[in-house]
Amino acid sequence: MSSTGAASLLQGVSMPVSQKxxxxxxxxxxxxxxLIDIQIVSxxxxxxxxxxxxxxxxxxxxxxxxxxxxxxxxxxxxxxxxVMSTRWLxxxxxxxxxxxxxxxxxxxxxxxxxxxxxxQGLAGGSMIPLVFTTAFAFFQGKQRVIAAATIGGLASxxxxxxxxxxxxxxxxxNWHWLFxxxxxxxxxxxxxVPLLVKIDTSDTSLLRGADYxxxxxxxxxxxxxxxxxxxxxxWGWFDDTTLATTGWIALLCGIAFIVRTLRHAQxxxxxxALQDRTFTLGCYFSFMAGVGIFATIYLTPLFLGTVxxxxxxxxxLAVFSTGLFQVxxxxxxxxxxxxxxxxxxxxxxxxxxxxxxxxxxPLTHEWGAQELLLPQAFRGLAQQFAVAPTVxxxxxxxxxxxxxxxxxxxxxxxxxxxxxxxxxxxxxxxDRTNFHYSRLADHLNNASLPVTDFIQNSTNRLMSxxxxxxxxxxxxxxxxxxxxxREARTQAFSDAFWLIMLGFLIAALLVPFxxxxxxx
Numbered sequence: 001m002s003s004t005g006a007a008s009l010l011q012g013v014s015m016p017v018s019q020k021x022x023x024x025x026x027x028x029x030x031x032x033x034x035l036i037d038i039q040i041v042s043x044x045x046x047x048x049x050x051x052x053x054x055x056x057x058x059x060x061x062x063x064x065x066x067x068x069x070x071x072x073x074x075x076x077x078x079x080x081x082x083v084m085s086t087r088w089l090x091x092x093x094x095x096x097x098x099x100x101x102x103x104x105x106x107x108x109x110x111x112x113x114x115x116x117x118x119x120q121g122l123a124g125g126s127m128i129p130l131v132f133t134t135a136f137a138f139f140q141g142k143q144r145v146i147a148a149a150t151i152g153g154l155a156s157x158x159x160x161x162x163x164x165x166x167x168x169x170x171x172x173x174n175w176h177w178l179f180x181x182x183x184x185x186x187x188x189x190x191x192x193v194p195l196l197v198k199i200d201t202s203d204t205s206l207l208r209g210a211d212y213x214x215x216x217x218x219x220x221x222x223x224x225x226x227x228x229x230x231x232x233x234x235w236g237w238f239d240d241t242t243l244a245t246t247g248w249i250a251l252l253c254g255i256a257f258i259v260r261t262l263r264h265a266q267x268x269x270x271x272x273a274l275q276d277r278t279f280t281l282g283c284y285f286s287f288m289a290g291v292g293i294f295a296t297i298y299l300t301p302l303f304l305g306t307v308x309x310x311x312x313x314x315x316x317l318a319v320f321s322t323g324l325f326q327v328x329x330x331x332x333x334x335x336x337x338x339x340x341x342x343x344x345x346x347x348x349x350x351x352x353x354x355x356x357x358x359x360x361x362p363l364t365h366e367w368g369a370q371e372l373l374l375p376q377a378f379r380g381l382a383q384q385f386a387v388a389p390t391v392x393x394x395x396x397x398x399x400x401x402x403x404x405x406x407x408x409x410x411x412x413x414x415x416x417x418x419x420x421x422x423x424x425x426x427x428x429x430x431d432r433t434n435f436h437y438s439r440l441a442d443h444l445n446n447a448s449l450p451v452t453d454f455i456q457n458s459t460n461r462l463m464s465x466x467x468x469x470x471x472x473x474x475x476x477x478x479x480x481x482x483x484x485x486r487e488a489r490t491q492a493f494s495d496a497f498w499l500i501m502l503g504f505l506i507a508a509l510l511v512p513f514x515x516x517x518x519x520x
Contacts, residue, residue: 030124030186033124034125035154036161037066038067039159041063041166042063042298051176052109053109054110058110065114068118070121071416074126077407078133078403080126081126085200086197086200087193088202091190092123094186104117106176131151134197135148136396136400153388155414156386161320164317165316166316167316168313169181171313210268211267214261221251228243230419232426233423270409278514279394284510285386286387287416288350289386290418290421291417292383295418295425303367304318307486322380328380329381333345333388343511349385350511351508357498358497361494361498365486428492428499440487458475459476
């Protein structure tokens with residue numbers, strides 16, 4: 001271990017326990033608000049668009065711009081922490097996040113909102129991986145297990161609660177408060193963290209000879225990749241010239257970044273950590289956790305909004321059970337983590353996620369909050385057991401000197417999993433809806449007695465209300481088409497859940513290949 005790394009570790013260990021706990025809790029608040037802001041606008045995009053006189057195509061960028069900026073800064077946070085120190089980078093991130101939250105609430109048009117949201121994601125993204133590395137500097141043994149359980153819980157709970165919190169705020173106040181709510185905790189974190197967190201010192205000498213070209217290549221690659229993934233399902237992927245261009249740029253810049261980073265003396269990301277089998281598998285499990293968390297958060301509110309016609313608040317209340325059951329499972333997980341091999345807890349979490357997705361498959365157009373309660377309860381329990389042991393096993397397998405640079409990669413994989421999972425589900429919904437609608441339409445003909453009875457009864461009912469036979473027949477056929485489309489969409493949602501289930505079953509089979517964790 002280098003002298004700087006040893007000094008950092010000793011500073012963290014020598015702090016009083018009460019100060020460490022308070023400092024860690026303060027940083028967790030920062031991570032939580034940065035993560036919840038990913039999804040806090042998802043249930044309120046229509047309200048934001050209406051307030052800023054923007055169309056749906058423009059309003060979706062309120063969420064997309066934040067995601068692109070955050071996914072760029074997360075892998076660079078380890079290098080920035082070495083340059084600025086953990087506490088000052090965290091304080092600067094919190095301060096920038098707070099200012100941008102205020103400006104988002106004051107946005108005067110959709111263009112200003114998109115710009116401020118991008119800067120908000122760029123400022124707040126660094127807080128997420130820094131909490132992971134700080135926990136491993138502060139705590140050892142059983143305390144580290146509890147800290148990892150807390151981080152894992154918050155990392156999956158925050159985006160899960162986003163639609164609920166956002167829907168409630170929009171319903172009871174207005175969309176401006178989605179951003180103003182960050183101001184007080186942001187100010188507290190900006191002041192408290194520099195006073196409480198003293199685990200390392202800044203090293204501005206790293207600015208000399210730093211691999212700035214790799215930083216540029218990484219930013220361009222991840223930015224273009226996120227844009228391609230976000231817009232792909234809507235515009236037919238590479239049938240669109242812009243998406244084909246951004247996809248190729250993302251690939252070529254990504255390859256160039258990997259080659260240059262492996263050869264540079266001062267890399268901005270520790271790609272060589274992937275030589276450790278446990279770390280590599282942990283990154284994959286983090287990727288799958290991102291798929292499971294973000295894709296299901298995308299699918300469930302979309303189903304409730306498009307098929308059931310729920311409002312933002314109703315959607316939020318319907319998905320709230322996931323977060324509730326996850327919180328209830330944290331003490332149980334913390335106890336088991338000190339008595340059971342973490343690999344088996346991880347396998348149980350991944351299998352539990354698969355069971356949860358399987359319980360979504362019998363989905364019908366009548367499903368609401370009551371029918372979704374049990375599948376979401378399974379998902380809440382599974383999230384805790386899938387994320388927390390991944391954190392401990394993956395980052396705990398590395399020496400302290402490598403944690404900062406490797407933590408950025410680990411957290412990047414979760415966000416990439418979320419982006420790819422959402423894009424994949426969007427594509428599945430589009431393609432499978434068309435497929436199921438075509439199959440249903442083949443059976444909706446005059447040879448089907450139920451169809452002819454439905455058309456005749458509906459037409460007669462409209463005619464009895466004074467509607468002409470031609471208009472009544474046309475309205476009936478439109479109604480029949482809408483019903484078929486509703487059923488096709490419902491079956492497409494079921495297909496998407498089935499695909500996610502398959503991914504988690506494959507992930508669970510790989511858990512035994514992780515190295516057995518060291519006993520604290």
